[in-house]
Amino acid sequence: MRDFGNARAAAPMTASVPVMSGGLADSVFDTANRDPGLPLIARRIGPSEAPWIQMTASELRDEVVDLARGLVASGIRPGNRVAVMARTRYEWTLFSCALWAIGAEVVPIYPTSSHEQVEWILRDAHCVAVVVEDEQGVMTVGSVCASLPQLRHVWQLDSGAVEALVVRGRPVPATAVDSLRRIVLPDSTAVVAYTSGTTGRPRGCALSHRNLAAPCDTILAGWGHTGAPPGQQPAILAFLPFSHVYGLMIQGLCLRGGLLMGHEPELNADVLASAFQTFRPTYLYAVPFVFEKLYKNFLRVSQQAGRGALFERAVRTAQDYALAMERQRMGAGSGPGMDLKLQHALYEKAVYRKLRAALGGRVYGAVSGGSPLNRELALFYAGIGISVHDGYGLTETGGGITVQPVGREKSGTVGRPLPGVEVRVAEDGEILVRGASVFQGYVNDHAGTRAVLRDGWLATGDLGQLDSDGYLSITGRKKEIIVTSGGKSVAPAALEERLRAHPLIHQAVVVGDNRPCVGALITLDPEFVAHWRGGLFTQGDTAGREAREENALRQEITRAVAAANTTVSRSESIRVFRILPEPFDVASGLLTPSMKLRRDAVVHRYAVEIEAMYQSSSRLPRERRGENPPAWDEASDDVFRRVR
Template identity: 45%
Template sequence: MGVRKDLRTARNRLPEPAGRVRLEVIRERGEVREVRAGALGEPLRTGSIADIPFHNAAEAPGETVYRRKDAAGRWRPVSAAAFAREVTAVAKGLIAAGLPAGGRVAVMSRTRYEWALLDFAIWAAGGMTVPVYATSSAGQVEWILRDSGTRFLVVETAEHAAVVARAARALAHGTEGEAGELMVWRLDDGAIGELTALGRSVEDAAVERRRSALTPEATATICYTSGTTGRPKGCALTHANLHAESVNTIDLLHPVFTEITGKQATTLLFLPLAHILGRTIQISCLKARIPVGHCPGIRPDELRPELESFRPTFVVGVPYLFEKIHDTGRAMAERMGRGSSFDRAERIAVRYAEAELAGHYGTGPAPGPGLRLARGLYDLLVYRRIRKALGGRLRYAISGGSPLDARLNLFFLGCGVVIYEGYGLTETTAAATLVPPLEPRPGTVGRPVPGTAVRIADDGEVLLKGPVVFGSYWRDPEATGRAKPDGWFATGDLGALDGDGFLTITGRKKDLLVTTGGKNVSPAVLEDRMRSRPPIGQCLVTGDRRPFIAALVTLDPDAVAHWLAVRGRPADTPLAELCRDAEMRADVQRAVDYANEAVSRAEAVRAFRIVPGEFSEENGLLTPSLKVKRKAVEAAYADAIADIYRS
């Protein structure tokens, strides 16, 4: 089915009010400066997010809310009643262990079913969850534990336990009153069973009392920012924040996911649950009783078999996922000697999607017979393989975390997968804007999530207000005051609103580069487009107080392995040799040329250096959410940058 027909059919089926959010567009001096979206869901007036499993158990005890793998690798259903019983049992164990009302429990684990169970059990016991990335260093863990005052931890592996032990030693040498014995349970060593056994002497009524004492204004979780520009700050998100995010996004999207596919909506969750986006998706799905499965990895080789066995109807990912699926498809075609065919298929998909959208919005002609015929041919040869890589049943996806290249979005749209982009931060409980259902707009991050307002400041900064916006940083009133000087949350991102209320992110305020010629350049659009093209892994655009814009580029290991194999080169060719290789540099230049198409000549990348190694969490150049630490990269590669400008 074509995109336009798909959307038109869905609009006719879609129940009110989903997809029809009241929008107020405010103009100043002829420009759109503010957009406000009416709420879909009612605000949380009593109770908390902790009530969701118990409401589900009362209303639909036999309905499947999760699917988890058994020892044989088969997906088994977990009913609403069973999940509520497990939540109660673990909550009793936490109470027996001494967790006080309002106490903090850190969870350091990859994405898995037990993460969800612990999250709701901590809330049911009256506590706050403190998520910790599974890749965090001892120093990062020590800071989070010290800042949050957390003394209860659940980790996944022996390696995590060792990291926590090092953090505990650092805590013990902290200032007076900071140190305290940590209670640590390990999932791979039977943590859930231990907590369940520990709580057997605690009455269910104790959990009920703790849960009923929670209010919408109570802090549910302390989520730490990625720390790209300094020490991470703890965002105190309330139960009301989490409710506002979940109820408004799921009311907006759920009817579309079910009405168009005609199937029970399901999703495989693979985003790190230490990231607020993964957490809010999980809450939203549980509230809507959308079955969720868990996958601990995001690498294509880890994820693809899980997608094929679970077969979700939609997924939530980051641009990295969609870039890798595209690149894997192209690599497969090249190995079969059909690289040029894949390139033609990509061009046809983009042209087809552009024409379908033009027809949908009435801005141009819909696809003609020739384009439809070509699209049908490449659907047989290429596009269905792309859909198969996503499980086979998937028609929709949500992308967040950073901007998705518009051409890549159009490619997937032409393949039959609609990707809805969103935008948000930890401080906004994940999405503050989202491309609305039935209105795909590649290149934008959508309209305000229902109940939210977006404003563009005089200097172009994106400001946000609404029930999804956090109240404060944990025990840091000064930082809170700087972030919300007049009630609007200052995101630090630059953007623009169009006449239909769609937001486009143009860069990061602190990352703005000013050349010696006086040209202001936002590196984000260049970096995002370069990263979307193999063989580039990571990159950093530089040029502040320099005569022109340049870039540091790393090579993606998988792309390099494929590149060598296709050319019959030795697999162990030294990376330093590849950095100087004329053919490799030509391929990187093509990616740079693609990035330069999006900017003026004065903003374009005029020179680049391929540098050995990677930007990673391990070497301190990436945050756990895969954001580049700009200052750290510039310091690590200071000589390479200086060499560019000496040339």
């Protein structure tokens, strides 16, 4: 068993981590007392084109107090649980801080959750109130109210809920809120966050104020200086769901660190592109899906401008430059040579600064979380001047466990344990974690808590490896390991990551449990497919052109699968695959709101297609089944006619 933590694996600290004495809401009050005019919030009231309006620390504190008074007047007491079912918007921050100020507990719910999920979470958590965003949210909660006798309030943001609560709370003295806030302890429960439910019914993770604050305070102490150039206030565009612990950690970093936070509720490429240009963040917190999408957009725009070849050369130079710099940092090389420096400087003027300008022109660095970031992609961003500190965390750990140490980044890993965190890899490859951020347990599930908390160590369910320097690499999930009928165990994550690196491929799910070989379900990126088709110089009648396009697309995807297969052994390689007509999304229940695959749901939804894929393969000649690249599933031809 390998064990790293604290002194051996910790990144250097630039400041001491403060000792926590109260609750999360204290951050707002402390900042307002210390620096009342400091901008903390940037809001857009109205359409996405509206200008950003800044709110100071004292203004945020006053609004938190006014709302908290309304919550007290409505009968919300310490220990009560209130659900928030809304997108990432200012009111999410306002409600969470107000609830924490009076000792209540927040239960995040994704606004796209089904009626059954909403009913389960509200009942399991014994919520006494729920905050919804719009009429659709009211209808969803209303449809399950009959089974929720403890639910007393449904507050709708878009119909003036905040204003109504403020009016209701006017008779309550502000001192009442201050008195309640002062009795909130660090180990009081702050959030009951339900797991995404990639498999089975979601379970509520009880997280204390200390659990959520610990990774934020440690990151601010050791990495806070990377958020903006010296002398500038870091500006963070929060667009990931606050219903996920990663989003809550971003909110915590901003509030506890005095960073300017802008809320963007739309996780849409065009909306985000506009928000980057107007808000101009200095630091970017995202998931790999966002970094992958940004890269593909860069490539597509370059190709449309007739500069695709230039962009691809610039990408290779950026990766080579970043790799040389990484080797130098790790003591394994002397850094970029003169030729490489000259090439990099040339592309800095012609390409890289334009790419950074597309993100607002001020991005100083970034963090990727949720799942591991592809090594080549991390090198690309580092090479264009945006170091991405890949990290790792879970709902059960209140966010971050590991992160890339400043000045010792190693792409392809998720970094080293945060100071105060210990990480072990058990004999079976499972990652074990111990530290202040490890959760209190699952609500109403003592057996489940005992199964994952063992002598203070959290069994994460993730598989990984620790290298000699203490850097952690994630290799998969224990429950996701595929075992073929031949007994071969296959971790799907690496293959799926390599497939997604191809511009035409949007998502991939590797299958093969109890099957003779590994297969894959693939979805295409509609925007890039349309762009790719436009670049084909086909002539002739329409029917003939479509056939040639389909054949070319088949060949391109086949090459992508073959490239992915070069990273694994022959017995682990993908032999059959099928292209699906539409991407997986949250609305269909095939993705979690944090963009993770609901693997069991995908396999169940496409059981017929998976069976047909293997049946089709079994009818192919032996030489076609055994070759690499894999045999093409002819039954998928019609898919290309629909993905246009």
